[in-house]
Structures are given as C-alpha cells and as structure tokens.
Amino acid sequence: MATSVRLILGDQLNLNHSWFKKVSPDVVYVLMEVRSETDYVLHHAQKVIAIFAGMRRLAEQLKKAGHKVRYFHISDKDNTHHFATNLKKVIKEIGAKRFEYQEPDEYRLDQELKLFVKDLGLESACVSSEHFIDTRDGVAKHFQKDAKRWVMESYYRRMRQRTDMLMDDGEPLGGQWNFDHDNRKPWKGKPDLVKSWDLSHDHSAIWAEIQKSGAKTFGNPSADNFPWPQDRAEALAQLKAFIQKGLTNFGDYEDAMHTDSDRLFHSRLSFALNVKLLSPLEVAQAAVNAHQKDSSVYPLAATEGFVRQIIGWREYIRGVYWAKMPDYEKSNGLGHTLSLPSWFWTGKVKMNCMKHSVGQSLETAYAHHIQRLMVIGSFCLTAGIDPAEVEKWYLGVYIDAFQWVELPNVIGMSQHADGGFLATKPYCCAASYVSKMSNYCTGCIYDPKDRHGPKACPLNALYWDFWLRHQKRFLNNPRIGMAVRQAANMSPAEQSAVRKKADALRADIDNL
Ligand SMILES: Cc1cc2nc3c(=O)[nH]c(=O)nc-3n(C[C@H](O)[C@H](O)[C@H](O)COP(=O)(O)OP(=O)(O)OC[C@H]3O[C@@H](n4cnc5c(N)ncnc54)[C@H](O)[C@@H]3O)c2cc1C
C-alpha cells in the first residue's frame, strides 16, 4: 500500500469507522486544531474545548491501538493553522502518495477540501463518514425536485419503513405514525425528577492553551466542571442515563420549559451525535429497545417522539442543507434587517424568558428545542432581526452547532427566511404560549396579558405586529390564517397601538 495521509476533522470522532479496523504502518492519521476553524465564527468556549478534548482523546485511542497519528495542537509552533498547509507539510514529511478524507458535513469544508485535492496532484479519495442513515441527496431524491415544500412527515414515514423502527408488519406501531399532539404538557415543577445526570471533567489545561493561542470565544468555559462527553464510552454512558432517567417523560414534557432545569427530559445527546461519538441508528434503537422491553415505563408516545427527532428531523434537515446550499445561507424572504440586541452576548435583559433562555445558552452552550424555537427564535422573527445575524449567533453559541444542522433550523424552521420551504408556517408566539409552557412569566417585570401598555410583555406587540406586517403573505395559509385574521380584525385603534408599541420596542431593543 502506498503511504497515505488520512485527515480526521473535529466532528469525525467515530472510532468505529472502517478506516480503523486495520492497523497499517503506511497510513498516517492527521488531526489538527487550527485557527481557521476556531475563527470562522465566534464560538462558545465550551464548543472549542469539547471538540479539542474529543480530538485529543481519539488521537490517544488511535495511537494506543497501534495507528500512526500526526496531531497539531493549537499551541504547536509548527502549526500553520490551515488545513491545506498543515496537510502539505505532513505529506512532504512522510513522502505520502495518497490523500484520503471523510465526507465533511459542512459546505464550507467540503469546498475547501475539494479545492485542496484538485491542487494537490496526488491520488486521493473522499470516503463516507459512515454516520448518517441516509445519503446527502436522500431527502432530495425522496421529494419531487420541483415540489414547493418538502414536508418532513412524508420523509419520516419512509425512514420508519426503511429502518423498520416502531413498525408492525409494514404499519406504524400503535396505528399512528406521529404522537406529537400528546407531547404538549407544561412542567409543574418537581425538581428531584430533573436532577442533572451530566458528566464532569477538568479541562482547565486545554482552556488555558486556547486562551494563550489568542483564539476568541464567548460564554462560560466551565472548564473545571465540564459536562460534554469526550469519548465513545462517555457518550454511551450519557445515552444509557437518558434512557433510564429521561425517556419516560421525554414525550409529555418535550415542549415544556422550567427554571428548575435547563433540559427537563431532553437528552443533551446532540453533541455526541454531531461529532459522531454515537450513531443515529444506535441512539434511536436504544429508545426502541427500552420501549420493547417495558412499554409501561417507556410509552410509545415518548419513544416515537424521540425516534422522530433522530431518524426524521435530523436526517431531513441534513438533506435540505445539501440540496439548498450555498444559496440557502443568504435567504431573507421576509426582508428582516434589524441587528441582534447586545444582550444576546451578555444575557442582561429584563424579559424573564429571554434572560433564562439566552442566559442559559451563554452559561451552558445548550438550550433545548423549544427555547431555541419558541423563545429566542420567535423573538428574533417577530422583532424582525436579520436572519444572517441570527444564524451566526446560533452557529457560535451551541455545543452542537455545525452548519449542516444549525442553518436549516435557523433559516428555515425558526426565521421562515426560506419562504416556507422547510416549515409550512412561521413558528412564533405571544406571551400566552410562554406562560402556558413555562414558569418564566412568574416574577417577570412585564405583564403577559397586556398588549401595549407601559408594562406590556414585549412579545405581545411584536407578535401581533408581525402578523399585521406580513398579512398579505400569510392570509391564505390554512395553518395560520386564524392568527392573521385575528390581527386583521382588530380595530384600527388597536392595530395602531400595537404597531406603535412594536416600533418603540424595536427602537429600544437593547434595553428590553
Ligand atoms: C433555531 C434552532 C437552531 C438549532 N440548532 C441546532 C444545532 O446547531 N445543532 C443541532 O444538533 N440541533 C439544532 N437544533 C435542533 C434541536 O433544537 C437540537 O438538536 C436539540 O435541542 C439538542 O438537544 P438534545 O440533544 O437535548 O435534543 P433532544 O430533544 O433530546 O432530541 C434528540 C436529538 O434529536 C435530534 N434533533 C431534534 N430536533 C432536531 C432538529 N430540529 N433538527 C435536527 N436534529 C434534531 C438531535 O440530534 C437531538 O440530540 C436547532 C433547532 C432550532 C429551532
């Protein structure tokens, strides 16, 4: 075998990849901590630490198994901080005749590596990352090319059939594909039940190295009490703990938010999944197995809800990304231009729901789906923030934020900037939803019931003003016609008061 260099990216920490089945003295695996990756967007400190810690652990494990590894630390003097130059250096050092890499998940890196290979003049190959259930173009193939909308539910049903998960002789188990409607209960607060089952590490040394390198980050590094898994054994332990302690209640409280817990019964497995410490099939199968073993403890509604996120939403979102990039990134279908408020970087805001959701994101690099969609995202959408700014914040702040999964969720699902291609309706809410699904409104200085008085909840005026501003576009949408009609049927005086209040809120957006 000709001497080969194989590149492993920071989100390709899959020790089960077929590359590693055979130890060969002719193959050198290259991993690198580079400033081109830490700097393409401002990242949360925990995200950079978690990826570097995971890469370092994988390198150790590979070396222990007998593989040859060349590792560039962020602090190494000979690190040029770019993939191309570091790779060329190693290729020259060892006289490599061949270069291989795994399919990158981000368009940016896909382009960069294609270009690198083109210029390299060596034999090369791009192999599968062996992580996803479907191919990059699987979703596009499922839908008709010219369909105006790609509805996730139809793709999800195909994935259920394909994986044979929760199926009964070709039919959905329980006679129903989707139990989403059962998953809408608010959490009334029993703190003992939501005790954290997180891990803890001391990553102070890596954090010191990152700081010394000059790479800029934001948020709480939590370096001496670090919760994210750094190898497969830890990720498997996290999966097991979720099945034991979270899955039972996952369905019922999937949309709930509460100050007792930043995750309630959500799995927090997105980091382990996205860096490929776990495979989507094994995660979904673990939930199915638990249900099969004891459906009285792990009900079908909870199991189906969880499985849908993994084999449905996650794969679908990836397919949309690859079908729509690079233009998708620039989508701004509603023409929103306002800048992100400064408190997105500090958490210093009086609105209790935003203080908790943004504050928690800065503290922990995590928020669960409803906080991302119906609190932070809904605020940005109804306030009219530029989706490109929103997208950059989400890409930086979350531990699991890799563009293939973050971008369609932000641009399509949350900001409705793609003209409704991904989500059939804009996801937004007024205070009534937040107050029903959380305890945030208790103790907030704003009045959730008031629309435009001096103490009125800002979400109310912004919500109704959103429907007034975009009335024409949404009036005939059967999924949201009611909200638009309600706004249109307000008296002219009420409409004017709502608009005036929303304008005043926008003008003072840094001080809400
Ligand atoms: C505006 C916005 C931005 C988001 N950005 C990201 C992101 O950068 N990275 C990311 O992984 N997810 C993102 N999501 C999807 C989802 O919110 C997170 O995957 C989830 O909150 C992660 O927490 P968890 O592991 O506790 O999830 P759980 O609620 O326990 O769900 C289990 C798993 O299902 C998958 N999943 C659930 N919903 C989605 C979805 N909509 N799209 C793709 N996968 C999903 C995730 O892998 C998740 O770990 C975003 C959603 C929104 C609305």
Ligand code: SF4
């Ligand atoms: S009153 Fe409004 S701002 Fe305050 S927590 Fe409730 S929804 Fe949020």
